[in-house]
Amino acid sequence: DAGVTQSPTHLIKTRGQQVTLRCSPKSGHDTVSWYQQALGQGPQFIFQYYEEEERQRGNFPDRFSGHQFPNYSSELNVNALLLGDSALYLCASNWKGDLYNEQFFGPGTRLTVL
């Protein structure tokens, strides 16, 4: 049973560029949430996708956008990258966004903005 997978593992970009991160949820899950984790901090909620729509959003600017595909996989896009966007980006999946059961996290994508 495959867990949550993310790609790429690491990414280096320069300021102003755009980046796309990818996530495949655990088998049987239909909801994907994205988190940003700065060094030494807890994960911060970016947004959640369910039924191919953004259902919830955290306090992140419109530069952060996403998409969910019919197979439940998801992408996170960040435009006009800033140095402060450097972080570990985590994807988590669960069933119907049910917060009364565990979320499964992927290994993350480490983004470095130079």
Next chain:
Amino acid sequence: QQPVQSPQAVILREGEDAVINCSSSKALYSVHWYRQKHGEAPVFLMILLKGGEQKGHEKISASFNEKKQQSSLYLTASQLSYSGTYFCGTEGCQKLVFGQGTRLTINP
């Protein structure tokens, strides 16, 4: 609003006990606990729900005081494998808000 965890860091010898606290300024409906080892994904430990229900995988105990808006994670007879950063998450508007983490180091 982000929950506050204490202590920020703790160092133990194998076999010792530890308590990690999580408090919120808002009413809590559920508290989630995760552990993250360096360079790895957070791993689910436990959910504590309003009303007393608990769901967890490991032999780790926790408490949830709804009136005080606090939760505590109890790590007894610690093992080397318990090392990592522990995060509590509280539910708000259908999303989880995580604390800043408590770094636990277990020495032999």
